[in-house]
Amino acid sequence: MTDTSYDMEPFHLQFPFTRSLGSTMSTFFSALAEGQIIGVRIGDRVVAPPMEYDPETGADAGSEWVKVGPKGTVGTWTWVPEPTRLHPVQEPFAFAFITLDGADTPILHAVKASEDQLAAGLRVEAQFKTGDDVNGRIDDIVFVPASDPSPSEGAGEAYTAPAEPEVQMMDAFCDLVYVDNFAPATREWAAALMQGRLFGRRCPKCDRMIIGANPMCSVDGIFLGDGAVVELEGTGVVSNFTVITPTPYPGQKETEPFVRCSIMIDGADAVIGQQEIVGVPASEVRVGMRVAIEWAPEGERNVDDLGNGNHGATAGAVRGWRPTGEPDEPAENYVERMM
Ligand SMILES: [Zn+2]
Incomplete structure (x- = not known):
């Protein structure tokens, strides 16, 4: 399933700062x-x-x-x-x-x-x-x-x-452009996101389903090849979340408190992190809440923000995860889960 058509855009890191001398x-x-x-x-x-x-x-x-x-x-x-x-x-x-x-x-x-x-x-x-x-x-x-x-x-x-x-002080401006070339597993993940697909890889040793741009079992440290790939449905459970109150800084687009959460995808044993919840205010997000993926419309998807170090992220291919209205899963099933 190797698809090599997705290369990372140059990443442009810019921030002004003031330092004491x-x-x-x-x-x-x-x-x-x-x-x-x-x-x-x-x-x-x-x-x-x-x-x-x-x-x-x-x-x-x-x-x-x-x-x-x-x-x-x-x-x-x-x-x-x-x-x-x-x-x-x-x-x-x-x-x-x-x-x-x-x-x-x-x-x-x-x-x-x-x-x-x-x-x-x-x-x-x-x-x-x-x-x-x-x-x-x-x-x-x-x-x-x-x-x-x-x-x-x-x-x-x-x-x-x-x-x-x-x-006594100096204004400085960090301005750095770099290209983080996609690793093969990241390219495969990027291609799937652009097609509106999620997949995992089943570890033959521990039977865990690893999700995202990660070709390794993170428990056993063994390589999971294309033969281990399993397609996943875009549904899951909020396993933890953070409410972020935006502080103003250059480039900050958020003005209201927003949520970033980890989603345990149905059928997977590892969460997908840094996800957005849509359709409900931040105050209503709960651990155990069932959600379904909301893909960005085809043609509007992008993977510009996807990086090799950002395993599992859905970049600009996904609008967020919308609560399904189904009963919550018991929160205690998730409280001690780290990933
Ligand atoms: Zn394993």
């Missing part, structure tokens, strides 16, 4: 916003960008700040011929280890230059953003070949930090 990074970014790159003296060397702890010993690095740059020397580099929208430079560029004047350790940063200009030993200098473009973030600077390769003025001098650094 701590004393060392606050000092570094506050100085950067004012056009000064700094390091910290740890023992007999200057580490730039500054670290909170001595990378050799883990001891507190202290706060003996030192001015470094704005010029430096490329040590090693890698060329990025096709930047993505998330790269700091929207044209071919290099990521390079640059040892800033006055520092003993390199900073990893972007260099805007042509590929044939890049070489170990190339002198570069930081270009600072100005005015409203300044964020107090590491992308306030980008490096370019230095117009004058002579040493930076003031590099190695002490830097006096304000008692209360101005930049």
Whole structure:
């Protein structure tokens, strides 16, 4: 029954967050916003960008700040011929280890230059953003070949930090696209969902019926091949549920309390999790309630949210499970069931 026509869509994970910087990074970014790159003296060397702890010993690095740059020397580099929208430079560029004047350790940063200009030993200098473009973030600077390769003025001098650094928090935006390729069992499950079918696999050892995109008996750890497949009816019993009160966050579409529950499918020995109940308010959902699957109409089904780690989920192929009105099963038959 292998069907290989369902591949996962690229998954787009995005969320904004704000983080506190701590004393060392606050000092570094506050100085950067004012056009000064700094390091910290740890023992007999200057580490730039500054670290909170001595990378050799883990001891507190202290706060003996030192001015470094704005010029430096490329040590090693890698060329990025096709930047993505998330790269700091929207044209071919290099990521390079640059040892800033006055520092003993390199900073990893972007260099805007042509590929044939890049070489170990190339002198570069930081270009600072100005005015409203300044964020107090590491992308306030980008490096370019230095117009004058002579040493930076003031590099190695002490830097006096304000008692209360101005930049203490940083807004960040996680933006990650990845593709989780379907495993064969997930493809089979996806194909069945698109056809409006549920199936399980009967374990020859323990006789349990395992349901979902899971080719293994989760008790015996043995592989259950296509020969073990059994078609299941779309009816079952609510075995447990959670009422979720939505809190607002970007992307949250729910506004009223809603239920996610596990359904023990008739004929199966494992539940299908994270299911929605339709037709009754959250307050009426009970353990033991009999429900029937309500498929999304053919043509409206999708498996976009199905993933390899999401065994048993019905993704966008199912609208939810509707109470049948039959008498409840005894709740005590389900209370100690974990899966
Ligand atoms: Zn088994």
